[in-house]
Amino acid sequence: MNSVKQRMPRLLGWLDEREPDVVCLQETKLADDAFTALLGQELAGRGYEVALYGEVQWNGVALLSKVGLEDVVTGVAGAPGFPNPEARAVAATCGGIRIHSLYVPNGRVPDSDHYVYKLAWLKALRDVVSAGPAEQIVCGDMNIAPTDADVFDPAAYVGSTHVTAPEREALAELLATGLHDVVRDRWPTERIFSYWDYRAGMFHQDLGMRIDLMLASDPVAERVKAAWIDRKARKGTGPSDHAPVIIDLDVAPDGDIGPVVPPPSNPRGARKRTTKLPQNR
DNA sequence: ATGACTAAATACTTTAGA
Numbered sequence: 001m002n003s004v005k006q007r008m009p010r011l012l013g014w015l016d017e018r019e020p021d022v023v024c025l026q027e028t029k030l031a032d033d034a035f036t037a038l039l040g041q042e043l044a045g046r047g048y049e050v051a052l053y054g055e056v057q058w059n060g061v062a063l064l065s066k067v068g069l070e071d072v073v074t075g076v077a078g079a080p081g082f083p084n085p086e087a088r089a090v091a092a093t094c095g096g097i098r099i100h101s102l103y104v105p106n107g108r109v110p111d112s113d114h115y116v117y118k119l120a121w122l123k124a125l126r127d128v129v130s131a132g133p134a135e136q137i138v139c140g141d142m143n144i145a146p147t148d149a150d151v152f153d154p155a156a157y158v159g160s161t162h163v164t165a166p167e168r169e170a171l172a173e174l175l176a177t178g179l180h181d182v183v184r185d186r187w188p189t190e191r192i193f194s195y196w197d198y199r200a201g202m203f204h205q206d207l208g209m210r211i212d213l214m215l216a217s218d219p220v221a222e223r224v225k226a227a228w229i230d231r232k233a234r235k236g237t238g239p240s241d242h243a244p245v246i247i248d249l250d251v252a253p254d255g256d257i258g259p260v261v262p263p264p265s266n267p268r269g270a271r272k273r274t275t276k277l278p279q280n281r
Numbered sequence: 282a283t284g285a286c287t288a289a290a291t292a293c294t295t296t297a298g299a
Contacts, residue, residue, distance in 0.1 A: 002298080003288060027298085029289070057289055058297070106299060143299070162299060195299075199285035209299075241287075241298080 002240040004028040004060075005038060010240075012042055014233055018246065021067045022094045023048070024101030026141045027240075028060030035062065053090040060087050061103050061140070067095035079124035082117045089125070096252065097220055098132050100125075102140035107161035115161060118143070122170040130177045138179055138215040141242065144171045146181060150210035152193070162211060179215035182247055186227040194229050195242045203234055214245045223249040 001007045004025065015023070028035060032052040043050055047066045053074035054060035063069065070093045075085055088103040102125070107118040129138055144167045148154040157163045175181065183192065193208030202208065214227065226248040234243040 006288070106297080108297085108299085157299095160299075197285080197299075198287055202285090211299080238287095 001025055001027050001029070002242070004030050004035065004062075006238065007240055008038065010233070010238065011039075014230075014244065015046060018230070018244075020246070021065065022099060023062075023064040024099065024139050025062040025064070026060075026101065026103040027242075028052075028054050028062055029058060030054050030060055031056050035060075051090050051092050053087045055087045058086075059103055061090045061101045063090050063092050063094070063099060063101045065092065065094040065099075069094055076121065076124050076128055078127060079121045080117055082114065088121070091128075093133075096135060096254070098136040100129070100136070100138045100140070102138065102142065104141060104143040106143050107167065110159065110161055110164050118161075119166055119170055122167075122174065126170075126174045126177060129174060129179070134217060135219050136179070136217045137220055137247075138174065139213060139245065141211065142171065142213045143211055144168060144213075145209045145211050146171060146184065146213070150184075150193075152207040152209070157209075162209065175215065178217050180218070180221040182214055182216050182221050182224045183227045183229065183245060184210075185221070186224070192229055193231075193243075194245055196234065198241050212242055212245050214247050216247070220249065223252060225250050 001011070004011065030038070032054045035052050035054055040050070043064060048064040049069040051063040051069055051072040054062070072090065072092045074090050076089045082105065086105070088105065089100060091098060091100045093099070105114060105118040105121050108114040129136060143162055145151045145162050146168065148163070151157050151163060154163070161167065191206070193206065193210050194212035196203035196208035216224065224247055226246070228246055230244040230246055233239065
């Protein structure tokens, strides 16, 4: 979000456009009471239950759900603070899936105190996910580009955080609990970024990084029918510097995630689409 | 030239982001 307060009109417009069942927000930069005062009514009116873990100035995460919001846990058990606990994780069970909305620490400079904090935080996260149920989604601003294909120019990031071997190893250990990077799996060779620096026209030149990830366990990954980065949401006036990542899940055999919607009756017969769809860029 | 842009607290500047 880079401030939910600054992004409120865009957020509400995006919710109305996409109508997601579950939404994970990061970098809300708002204390919980201020979040509720600002957005409580707007979200309730759209059918969302809300779980919040915010603070006054920085960080802040949220989970919105139309399909249930049970067993809410804030923070990551066993994770360090910097030095105090920071509002970087909220988890809940929504429609039968354990969902984690995460804002992984930045790391700032390799080998700095903040970098050590980032790695320790990720290790604690791995342990929590490892002990979690079979159906999980681990998502948010992971602040790691999984491979060099996930940055516009690997040479530009040498010596920077987000691409170092220990960070990528920490991500690999998280994935080794049984998670799939479902957006990369869907677009194995495409240039796809989720973050572009505000400066120097980086977005307009498509010079970015893919650091916002949607990681799903096996039974959830099997239900992914679409997965993409909503680059359009980064355009226009007053955007965040990140774009939303979206996945569309098929309804589970037990009906998890939303009501089963009957197919529309179409007495005149289905019409074939003949116009070419625009590219998502 | 560690610049550029955006946001926050508290404040007219510093810290943070990545």
